[in-house]
Amino acid sequence: MTPGTTDVRTWLTERVATYLRRTPEEIDTSLPMTDYGLDSLTALAVSADIEDEFGLVLPPEITWDNPSVDGLSRIIDGLLAEAK
Amino acid sequence: MTTFVPRRVDDLERLLGDPADPTNPVGTRAVLEADERAEMLEAGEKALHVFGLNAEFVPPEYGGRLTRVDHLVEVMRAVHRRDPALALGYGASSFIAGVNIWTASPGEQAARVARSLLSGGRVAVAFHELAHGNDMAGTEFTAAADGADLLLNGRKEVVTNIRRAQDLLVLARTDPRPGPRSHSLVLVDRASTPGAGIRDLPRFLSVGMRGVQLGGLEFTGVRVPATAVLGPTGAGLEIALKALQITRTALPAMATGGLDTALRTAIAHLSSRTLYGGAAIDIPHVRSVLVGVFADLLRAEAISAVGIRALHLVPGSASVYSAAVKYAVSKVLLDAMDRLAELLGAHFYLRGGPTAIFQKLLRDLAPVGFGHIARAACQMSVLPQLPLLARRSWLTGDSAPADLFALDAALPALRYDRLALHAAGRDPLAASLAAALDEPWDSSDRQLRAVAETDLAELTSLAGACAALPMTELGVDAPPEAYDLADRYIALLGRISCLQVRRHATDPFLADSPWLLAALHRSHRNTPLAGAVEDALHRELLDRFHSHRSFGLAARTLTLREENAR
Structure with missing residues (x-):
């Protein structure tokens, strides 16, 4: 996976859609994921997936403070740029 | 000392x-x-x-x-x-x-x-609402912004000292939307808050802890300044979940004091009682139960001690260890009290006479299982963390620092800001088992090493089962089988804690094997201990009883009778 907002966001949208049993097209990436019924456990699963995929260590409250796919993607991009 | x-x-x-x-x-x-x-x-x-x-x-x-x-x-x-x-x-x-x-x-x-x-x-913790129990996110009490003020509305129930406290720490909803950022902590100073909209609810009477003043308050449009919010608005659940890690570790650990007195009361009673032509305390079964309870008390304190030291040394993993301490220690204490009650027979039920304190302790200790946070809620909070802990730590992770187990070692200051909502799979305590087995062991510890190897096999099998679990299915509706995995994991953490306390002990009794062999045996069997182990612990138990020393890890001298003799 190469960093870059579009790629990270596409990847993340697909992960979230899989957890929510929806298609990626159905996810509005600007809305809080909780609006789609994403609970705290799925948020934990998503952040573990991000850590495994990108080799990052995320602050535990990251999905609480950045509840949308767009917000979370921006954070990941920032962390990936820092890690370069 | x-x-x-x-x-x-x-x-x-x-x-x-x-x-x-x-x-x-x-x-x-x-x-x-x-x-x-x-x-x-x-x-x-x-x-x-x-x-x-x-x-x-x-x-x-x-x-x-x-x-x-x-x-x-x-x-x-x-x-x-x-x-x-x-x-x-x-x-x-x-x-x-x-x-x-x-x-x-x-x-x-x-x-x-x-x-x-x-x-x-006094400060009262006004979190609880009867309708929601430990489901803090369900909190209905509201703090709504109104200009530079907050308007408080709602009820808080079964709260210790709520009537007589100078300050109330209230968990309130500050955002009507669902989600983890919708609650805040509000500090209400009773002296500067108008009392008109606050109504006292009748006291809640309880079976045990009967003297504790459990009350409730109903707020109707009570105005407090917006600056009464503690920390950022919306941080209420995060703060409460982090602080809970310290309190749910410390509170069950404190409660071992009650079992200490219960055990002392039982020994005094059974020593003075003649049954079937001899002292009751000499009946082999009675002796076996008393020694078992002694081992349980030591086990409860060893598990607590590691959990407490983890708060200082590895706070990032305390979300897991605190739940394990609460879950494990409360059960050990409750079961031990029940076994003592069986030994005492009718005397555990009498409200007068020399054993009268026992029935009170039995009632007072019960809340250790549900008070503050329930055992079941702790089990639930460990569950979703199992897959990551298994994958990232159990067999391959970084081991804990030795100071986690060396009870006499210095502790760094508590860092409240290092507590975390989840451990992100970091489990240095479980990982310390494999690391310990890589080290050389004294040849006299062959038996212990065999036990530790069995535990590592269990951890390996558990890791296989947990790593594959889908995290998203480990919520409230998790399958009952998953709860068994949490139980097996918490039992292992307790066993590893006891083993490591013994390996790092300097006190001669704690550095010796009998208490550990007894603790490990009792962590999964309620059968009698091996004869030599029971004999060693029986000697220690009676010695401590007669010399007025506590039965826990510290074996400290209690109130000196001669100082207080009249």
Whole structure:
């Protein structure tokens, strides 16, 4: 996976859609994921997936403070740029 | 003298005086009379005030003595040994409130609460609403913004000291939307808050802890300044979940003091009682049960000790260890009390006579299983963390620092800001098992090593089962089989804790094998101990009983009878 907002966001949208049993097209990436019924456990699963995929260590409250796919993607991009 | 017991515990014991003295206003007789009246023991509260117990709950930067959680716990064990209701009703609620405040915001609000506590004030933890139990996200009490103020509306129920506290720490909904950022902590100073919209609810009477003042308040349009919010608006659940890691570790650890007195009461009774032509205490089964309870008390304190040290040394993993301590220690204590009750027969049921304190302790200890947070809620909070812990730590992760297990080693300051909502799969305690087996072992420890190898095989099998679990299916509706995995994991953490405490011990009794072999045996079997193990522990148990020493890890000398003899 190469960093870059579009790629990270596409990847993340697909992960979230899989957890929510929806298609990626159905996810509005600007809305809080909780609006789609994403609970705290799925948020934990998503952040573990991000850590495994990108080799990052995320602050535990990251999905609480950045509840949308767009917000979370921006954070990941920032962390990936820092890690370069 | 070990360093995990602060010297000031002796001062406290002296203030509380001889429990057996019927004229002592803080003695067992007075404790029982206050319980019968469902009142707090007034002389006990005075003694704790003289001792300055509240300073134990205040961090040193605010002028208090809360430098080490193990020291706080040893002080509180002395109070529990006398009267659990005094420990909870005088101390615990201010402690819980304090931890939330220190976690939320270092600053002026924290300094003000610290000053109030240090002068003997109380803070009540107004989180609980009967309709929602431990489901904190369900909290309905609202704090709605209104200009520069907040308007408080709703009810808080079954809250210790809510009527007589100078400050209330309220968990309130500040955003109507669902989600983890919709609640905040609001510090309500009763003196500066108009009382008109606040209504006292009738006291809640309880089976045990009868003297504790459980009350409720109903707020209707009560106005407080917006600056009453602690920490950022919306951070309420995060702060509460982090602070809970400290409190749900410390509170069950303190409660071992009650079992200490229960065991002492049982031994005294059974020693003086003649049955079937001999002393009851010499009946082999009686002896076996008493030794088993002694081993359980040591086990409960060893598990607690590691959990407490983890708060200081590996706070990022405390979300897991604190739940495990609460879940495991409470069960050990409750089961041990039940077995003692069986030994005492009718005498566990009598409210008078020399064993009368036992029925009170049995009732007072029950809340260790559900009070503050329920065992089941702790089990649920561990569940979703299992897959990551298994994948990232159990067999390959970084092992814990030796200081996690060396009870006499210094502890770094508590870092409230290093507590985390989840452990992100970091489990240095479980990982320490494989690391320990890689080290050389003394040849006399062959038996222990075999036990440790069996445990590693169990951890390996558990890792296989947990790594594959889908995290998203480990919520409230998790399959019952998953709960068994959490139980197996928590049992292993307890066993590893005991093993590691023994490996790092300097005290001769704790560095020897019998207590550990007994603790490991009892962690999964209720059958009698091997003869030599039972004999060794029986000698130690009676020696401590006759020399008035505590039955826990510290084996400290209790109130000196001769000092108080009249």
